[in-house]
Amino acid sequence: MLVEVNLLPEKPKKNYTSILYAGAFLFLLLLAVLTTFLFQRHLTQEVQVVNDQVYNVQLESAQIRQELTGLEWTDAKQIETAAAAVEGQIIPASSVTSYIVSLLPERGFIQYFTYTQPHSILVDVHFDRLEEIAQYHEALESSSLTTSVRLSVIDSHEMLDDEQHDINFDEVKSRYLASFELTLDREEGRSLGDEQ
Template sequence: MLIDINLLPKKERKRRLPVYIAIGTLCITLLGTAFLLINTQISQQKLDNLTKDLDMKKEFRLQQETAVSNVESSDGAQQLQTAVQWAEQYPIDTVPVLEHLTSLLPERGFFRQFTYTEDGMINLGVQFDTSRQAAYFLNDLKNSDWIAEAKLSSLETSQGESVEDTSVLSEDKIMPRYLGQYEISLNQAFIKNELQEKNEGGAE
């Protein structure tokens, strides 16, 4: 019977455990790093999406506020324009107009007929002693800032005769009276401004 006797010293087995530990540690580190990178990227993506969503909401809100502001501004402008139109079309009080026209009359001039419409037109019948007074009154009307336009449509004597047909009367006859018919257009803007300033001055 043969016996195998190995007198050579046995080789020590290489210690592989530290290598395995190092490899395992490296793998764990790599996996951890990869996980952190992926998680960071996902978080950043979510943050970007939230930021974009917030920006879109802010922009939408700004657009809505601008639209509302424009509508309110448009309504305010429309209301202001309506008020201005109403004020321009609102008839002027008759009393100040009559007072002004009376101040232009000659000493012995008298109103015989007065018609005033809302659009600022006046038909005025006035009695004078002479035809010259009728002409002077027309000139004063035209020179007044309260009057936009004035014209003498007719001039007759108290007997209903036109001035051209009136003959020179003798001294023993009664002098006729002259009846002038005037068509007057008021300067409404000027009058309203004048009356407003007068009221404001009185209020102070």
């Protein structure tokens, strides 16, 4: 058998790990610097946009303030004129209600009361007898407070036969519900409110 003898010196193996670590470190450092630069540039652009918006809002508010100072006096006079006109049309609801209630018969009562327009009222009233409805209608029509009175509905509440209760239905009176539409005289309504 033949034996080989190598008399040449052995070449040392190159160690690439330190170069690989150095390259990875430089790559990460370059990536961090690039990311920081891009982020700082993005933030600078956002700050510039926000500063522009703030400047525009300040300009607009200065213009609006300038316009408002010119309009302030005319608007105040218009508001005062409108308020005076509205006050001239107001009819106090408490005075009207008190007056309408004072015209009711002894056992009559108002179930529903509402303004439908500034000078129109809907009233639902309960009565014991039909004659009381006619008397109340006449009292409203002859009143100086109303310019027109319209009786729209008369409804009676009938008692149903109930065998569980010992009630003598001959002694029970039915109640009547009448709905009135009233149109008020503005001048008379205001003078009524002034009296009270």
